[in-house]
Amino acid sequence: MKNILRYSFFDLIRSRWTIIYGGFYLILTFALIWLSGDLLKVITSLMNITLMLVPLIALLFSSMYYYHSRDFVELLLAQPLKRTHIFIGQYWGIAISLSVSLIVGLGLPFLIFGVLGTSVLYHFFTLIGVNLMLTFIFVGLGFAGALRYENRIKGFGLGILIWLFFAVIYDGIVLLGLVVFRDYPLDHFALGASIFNPIDLSRILILLKLDISALMGYTGAVFQKFLGSTTGIIIAIAVLMLWVVFPIGRIRFLALRKDF
Amino acid sequence: MKAYLFTIILIINFSQSQAANWQVCAECSCSQLSEAIEAASPGDTLTVDSGLYQEGRIIIGKSLVLRGNNYPRIDGKGESEVITITADHVSLVGFQIQNVGHSYLEDRAGIRVQKAKHFIIQNNRLINTFFGIYLEHAQYGLISHNFIEGQAIEEMSSGNAIHLWYSKHVEITDNEISGHRDGIYFEFVDNSQVRRNKSHHNLRYGLHFMFSNDDEYHQNIFRENGAGVAVMFSKKIRLTENQFIENWGRAAYGLLLKEIYDADIIDNHFEHNTLGIHVEGCSRILYKANTFLYNGWAMRVAGGCSKNEIKGNNFIDNTFDLSMNSQVGDNYFDGNYWSDYASYDLDRDGIGDVPHNPVKLFSYVVNQSPEAIMLLRSTFVDLLNFSEKVSPVFSPPGLEDQQPHIKPFSQNFKTYADDSASQDF
Structure with missing residues (x-):
């Protein structure tokens, strides 16, 4: 598995798309810091962008890589290698290479502009950590989707659908629920609903650290109390981990049963 | 008629020439402020040199002018009120009043004005006074250029910097206030003016008034107060x-x-x-x-x-x-x-x-169900606001x-x- 991982990783890290991906964040972050100069504001703007882009790119990129490397996979399958090792290895390869682009793209400008030792450091780590989590989650989902469908159109379609669901539709359903049942106390429902969507959870984790959290009033206080406690943060991380583990399990399941 | 006027002027001049000047300092014949107040007659001026004066509660019951040289410190030792003004026409200028000490039973103040008129409280420093300047049933006064700094930690055990109760025609200008429960507090105060004050870092409100009509507030700065400024149950005010x-x-x-x-x-x-x-x-x-x-x-x-x-x-x-x-x-x-x-x-x-x-549609939705605020800044909400902006349905x-x-x-x-x-x- 290590060799597959290493191969995929070095294959990808040298690929044009990873460099463009990392370069995009690099330019974006540099530009934002130059324009505003306030690191905290930059983190807020970056949050809006990355929470949309990171899952989308992770989903599309992983499906794309799977379809692209299909011939190579077939070659590998002919070798005395475990199937799970091949696919899980590839999964880690994609996830880690995207993570490296992300860390370099977002991290380098902040380091150059001296984030170390400022009070923003904590927010910065939250931003990076949350986006790494999202990368691992959505690479897995995308890869599993591609493994499921031989047809590229279907694979990409599923990827976009997953993104649409988590980024937009899920929030719509939650909002509908909140409005329809507004006569009931809903703060715990709101808390539960947001914890099970990794994008929502990530956004709230960042927002609660920013001063905008004061706008969130009582609901925000409920969130703050929950996510401020050790149990709360453990549950939040556990849920995010679950979202990483689930697609990997799915990849394993599909890899073992798929008829190539 | 002329002779009559002349006599009046003469009398005024005469009475003014009678106004004595008293010096208070450690080495003077009057080493205590309360002694000097006791000895002085209405209309006199007391000049107080710098130093530390610990005399408990000092009551100014005569029309006197009190001037501090280089901020003489009048200390309550954390036990009592410091200065109480009960007479009309009192001026208190250039003192440092400190350490009143908080109490749960009484509203102790650095400077209290009780049922007096035409007073001037100017250029004083009030440090760590429980209530700073406390006016009850006072009228026609000027409170200006004072520096009032408290060390309030919690609302329950702290007082207000400038506290007015049942007062009229008071002018509060150019004071700097911080570290109290409320910066400026008005209850039943009419026809008063609050100008160019800076009220900041107070636990609750920078300015708080109730049942106070015909008042004006101009060019003040209220900054970083616990709950900002609250204004209630009042009529005809100008901000x-x-x-x-x-x-x-x-x-x-x-x-x-x-x-x-x-x-x-x-x-x-x-x-x-x-x-x-x-x-x-x-x-x-x-x-x-x-x-x-x-x-x-x-x-x-x-x-x-x-x-x-x-x-x-x-x-x-x-x-x-x-x-x-x-x-x-x-x-x-x-x-x-x-x-x-x-x-x-x-x-x-x-x-x-x-x-x-x-x-925005989202702010409307948040009004309906406050928990929806958890979707603040989400893509869905941005889309929602955008679509509502393009074709309003719910507004x-x-x-x-x-x-x-x-x-x-x-x-x-x-x-x-x-x-x-x-x-x-």
């Missing part, structure tokens, strides 16, 4: 050119208006407050030429408001410009500048051709600015948050 800055927190307001009638709120600056103005049950208020910059909510209008006019204000980069949880009624929005307004002006008259609806009818300005009003809306001049208290 102009004040700054409400960085009152940020879950329960903080720039300005909270409750049951206010016939007020003018003009030319004020609201920056970086969780809530710029919260209005509840207020009628006939004119909001004009105010600037709302980077607030969470610029204005939140709760129920029971009518005949409010919101004209010619700047609403710039607030998370929500306006939130209303009731019908628009006869409240009136006209000719404001909204930075969210994204339409066109074909005839180039400076006024947008399409009316602007300042209530309450009538709530429109018919003449939105294309450009912000020419008054300077520079940001005060980083302004060293206003930060340099």
Whole structure:
């Protein structure tokens, strides 16, 4: 598995798309810091962008890589290698290479502009950590989707659908629920609903650290109390981990049963 | 007649020449302030040299002028009130009054004015006084250029810096106030003026008044107070050119208006407050030429408001410009500048051709079900606001600015948050 991982990783890290991906964040972050100069504001703007882009790119990129490397996979399958090792290895390869682009793209400008030792450091780590989590989650989902469908159109379609669901539709359903049942106390429902969507959870984790959290009033206080406690943060991380583990399990399941 | 006038002038001159000057210092014949007050007769002047005076409670029951040289320290040793003024025509200038010590039983004060008229309290420093300056049934006074600094930790065990109760015609100008429960507190105070004060870092409100009519507040700065400024149950007030800055927190307001009638709120600056103005049950208020910059909510209008006019204000980069949880009624929005307004002006008259609806759909939804705020900044909410903006379906009818300005009003809306001049208290 290590060799597959290493191969995929070095294959990808040298690929044009990873460099463009990392370069995009690099330019974006540099530009934002130059324009505003306030690191905290930059983190807020970056949050809006990355929470949309990171899952989308992770989903599309992983499906794309799977379809692209299909011939190579077939070659590998002919070798005395475990199937799970091949696919899980590839999964880690994609996830880690995207993570490296992300860390370099977002991290380098902040380091150059001296984030170390400022009070923003904590927010910065939250931003990076949350986006790494999202990368691992959505690479897995995308890869599993591609493994499921031989047809590229279907694979990409599923990827976009997953993104649409988590980024937009899920929030719509939650909002509908909140409005329809507004006569009931809903703060715990709101808390539960947001914890099970990794994008929502990530956004709230960042927002609660920013001063905008004061706008969130009582609901925000409920969130703050929950996510401020050790149990709360453990549950939040556990849920995010679950979202990483689930697609990997799915990849394993599909890899073992798929008829190539 | 002439002779009569002459006699009067003569008498006045004579009585003035009688006014004695008393010196108080450690080596003087009068080494204690209370001794000197005892010995002096009405109209005299007491000059107090610098030093430490610990005399418990000092009562000024005569019309005297007290002057401190180089801020003599009058110390309550954390046990008692310091100065109580009970006579008319008293001036107290240039003292440092310190260490009153808090009490749960009585409202101890650094300087208390009791049923007196025509007093002047000027250029004093009040350090760590429980209540700073406390006026009860006082009239025609001037409180100016005082520096009042407290060390309040919790609301329950702290007092107000300038506290007025049943007073009239008092002028409060150029004071600097911090670290108390409320900066300036008015209850049943009429016809008074509050000008150019700086009230900051107080636990609760920078300014708090109730049942106080015909008062004016100009050019004050209220900054980083626990809950901002609260104004309730009053009539005919004027607030102009004040700054409400960085009152940020879950329960903080720039300005909270409750049951206010016939007020003018003009030319004020609201920056970086969780809530710029919260209005509840207020009628006939004119909001004009105010600037709302980077607030969470610029204005939140709760129920029971009518005949409010919101004209010619700047609403710039607030998370929500306006939130209303009731019908628009006869409240009136006209000719404001909204930075969210994204339409066109074909005839180039400076006024947008399409009316602007300042209530975003999301802020409407949050009003209906507050928990929805957890979706703040999510993609879905952005889409929702955008679609509502393009084709309004849910927006309450009538709530429109018919003449939105294309450009912000020419008054300077520079940001005060980083302004060293206003930060340099």
